[in-house]
Amino acid sequence: MLRTATCGELRADHVGQTVTLCGWADKYRDHGGVVFVDLRDRYGITQIAFRMEESSETQKLAASIRHEDVIQVTGEVVSRGDENKNPKLATGDIEVRTNDLKILNRSLTPPFEPRGEHLANEELRLQYRFIDLRRPALQEMMKVRHQLTTSVRNYFDELGFLDIETPILGRSSPEGARDYLVPSRVHEASFYALPQSPQLFKQILMVAGYDRYYQIARCFRDEDLRADRQPEFTQIDIEMSFVDLEDILSTIDGLLARMVKDVRGTELKTPLPRYTHAEVMERYGTDKPDLRFGMELTDISDLVAESGFGVFKNTVGSGGKVRGLCVKGAADKYSRRILDNDMKKIVGEHGAKGLAYFKVVGNGLESSIAKFFNEDEQKAIVERMGGEDGDLLVYVADKYEVTCAALAALRNHLAKDLELYDPKELNCAWVVEFPLVTRNEEENRWDAEHHPFCAVHPDDLEYFESDPSRIRALSYDLVCNGYEAASGSIRIHDPAVQQKIFDLLNIEAEEAERRFGFLLQALRYGAPPHGGIALGLDRWVMMFMGTDNIRDVIAFPKTQKASDLMMGAPSTVDDHQLRDLHIKVDLPE
Structure with a gap:
């Protein structure tokens, strides 16, 4: 083997040992008399310290190292001392001091740095996938x-x-x-x-x-x-x-x-x-519901069948459904422009002709269409939806299949936007x-x-x-x-x-x-x-x-x-x- 250890395994109990490491030059720092290189492989990073000697061959080689060059070093594992430890690295207690360096292969200047702070665009990363795959993530x-x-x-x-x-x-x-x-x-x-x-x-x-x-x-x-x-x-x-x-x-x-x-x-x-299948379609509108959060679909068709709002009344009269979501505490989060444009577009992509919405104020509703619903209808809607002061209620009135698809998509969008779940939860x-x-x-x-x-x-x-x-x-x-x-x-x-x-x-x-x-x-x-x-x-x-x-x-x-x-x-x-x-x-x- 060309190496005796990986760049992620050396710890304080290895101090005093002579090791050989191989990897890619991640970072290079010249501190005048000492050159530091962060050597990287898929196991981690180890700091390499080159103590320069006048006109030594190692000094010339170390000074020529660039990002992503493949190198081999042999040296002694030493403690970095309490004041110089790097708590961000698993190997941060030690460094390898050496004057024995081999450059195994030079790298062209990469189009992006695998450990750069800013991620390159995906098309460039896929074109240079062999570099992208060096990213720790x-x-x-x-x-x-x-x-x-x-x-x-x-x-x-x-x-x-x-x-x-x-x-x-x-x-x-x-x-x-x-x-x-x-x-x-x-x-x-x-x-x-x-x-x-x-x-x-x-x-x-x-x-x-x-x-x-x-x-x-x-x-x-x-x-x-x-x-x-x-x-x-x-x-x-x-x-x-x-x-x-x-x-x-x-x-x-x-x-x-x-x-x-x-x-x-x-x-x-x-x-x-x-x-x-019937249950998830009724409750979530999709056969693959995200169950990391609630916000289930609610049917209010029977409550609005005789209301003064023609869209709801006519939809129910023709055999359709009026179904909606209660978005807790979101009444003031979304402007009328977002509701009328962005969210209407989401449900429109799934066949819905429009999106109706209310803000819950006390036991009543507030919106441009609230005037079409009497006090009893408003109270019944709030109770059916489980609404509370400050909640946002959104509705789609259409065929059952359309209400399912449109509200399921909107539900997922709202949950992600409002950060209602942990992305790593299963x-x-x-x-x-x-x-x-x-x-x-x-x-x-x-x-x-x-x-x-x-x-x-x-x-x-x-x-x-x-x-x-x-x-x-x-x-x-x-x-x-x-x-x-x-x-x-x-x-x-x-x-x-x-x-x-x-x-x-x-x-x-x-x-x-x-x-x-x-x-x-x-x-x-x-x-x-x-x-x-x-x-x-x-x-x-x-x-x-x-x-x-x-x-x-x-x-x-x-x-x-x-x-x-x-x-x-x-x-x-x-x-x-x-x-x-x-x-x-x-x-x-």
């Missing part, structure tokens, strides 16, 4: 990611699960997000698809008798990106045989408790709370009893809410013919801090029931065989009852670290336009590569 992200994956592997190994890899090159199954396609050179005009999930393979593993499977799986989706999405991502993929819903949920409760214990050293209270819960199907009015058909392989709640089989919208699936999501952190279901293991679902989704038997024949064939050969779940590893690292940008927790992420700025990908390819694949690029003018 990102190194901590990668460390926590490693700790989480290690915790996952140890937990499942102790429970007798097998880590089995599934193929990356598979068959296109275009539902949901778009597939990434890979042309085959050998099979002309045919394409592989990169997996959006190992879903079908892990079900086949259950048929094959591997009753406890897990995998840290790479997945790919060609979809529009957001701060919490990437075209390639990692999920903790799990499948189990001879289990029911309770078995899956309790297993994942144990996994989360283990992850929190291993990474944070704290206890997570289990079992996690459970809510039905508040997790299960959402169960999702609808099996949702109506696609544009296509005049039923679409699977999760995917077409979810088992049906046994109490709802009667609704297949009469009202499919009432059918609940044996599916479940784990929500944490407003994210869908995991999703899964008990699977259909009976091919006859599977075809019944395909029939509901207008997937004819012949088409089902063409698209999913290998799975259906496997189900015909003794498939056990089974179920599973997948957890988004990237999102879990985000939540553990309290960041809302998924690119912070991936070593080499893509931009929101799915570009790799460091590698310059995607890129054009040589003509002969296209000829080998029998592909001709035909770009639109």
Whole structure:
């Protein structure tokens, strides 16, 4: 080894030892006769002191050190004394004094300093990701990611699960997000698809008798990106045989408790709370509520159905809803301009036509529309909302689905703006009893809410013919801090029931065989009852670290336009590569 210690491990009890350190020059200070260099690696920083001797070679080399040069030093660990200690560094009690210096590699002047006070713009940091990854904050992200994956592997190994890899090159199954396609050179005009999930393979593993499977799986989706999405991502993929819903949920409760214990050293209270899909939609307007704060949605439709305010009255009369939020103590925080512009824009992005609001004054309401409500109506609204003097009440009047989406978005915005939660807090819960199907009015058909392989709640089989919208699936999501952190279901293991679902989704038997024949064939050969779940590893690292940008927790992420700025990908390819694949690029003018 070129070093005997790292830059983060030396302490006072190492004083007197001779050590060799390697790392990057972080800071350089010439104090006349003594040159100090902060030497950095991913473990920490150690101060190096060069005591200059007249015309020594070390003096010349030390004077030439610049930011990010890679150097090696050998010297004696000495105490810095009480007056010179640096309490900000774990190694602040000591320094290494040396005249033995080697410059292992010079660095060009970096476009930004990894430990600079001001963070460079993200585009520049992604272009020079190899420098950005030297930042202690990102190194901590990668460390926590490693700790989480290690915790996952140890937990499942102790429970007798097998880590089995599934193929990356598979068959296109275009539902949901778009597939990434890979042309085959050998099979002309045919394409592989990169997996959006190992879903079908892990079900086949259950048929094959591997009753406890897990995998840290790479997945790919060609979809529009957001701060919490990437075209390639990692999920903790799990499948189990001879289990029911309770078995899956309790297993994942144990996994989360283990992850929190291993990474944070704290206890997570289990079992996690459970809510039905209908319940969270009513209370929070979304199936992935952030439960770190309250501020639940409240329906006042019955209180305003006969009010003098036409917007509310007409909405209720046409079958819509008037629902709102009570924002505690915020009556004077938001100006009319912010409410009429910024917040109206937020709800408008989710289909709402407008935003109504009141300030609570005593037991009454104050706003430009308060005159349309009599004293009794105002008191009833304040009581229903749990309002107190100084609270802000905001409302959306529209179809139920619009009030859900608009107020859920506004609720999250207000909570972040008012700092109602700790970004590093973890508040997790299960959402169960999702609808099996949702109506696609544009296509005049039923679409699977999760995917077409979810088992049906046994109490709802009667609704297949009469009202499919009432059918609940044996599916479940784990929500944490407003994210869908995991999703899964008990699977259909009976091919006859599977075809019944395909029939509901207008997937004819012949088409089902063409698209999913290998799975259906496997189900015909003794498939056990089974179920599973997948957890988004990237999102879990985000939540553990309290960041809302998924690119912070991936070593080499893509931009929101799915570009790799460091590698310059995607890129054009040589003509002969296209000829080998029998592909001709035909770009639109």
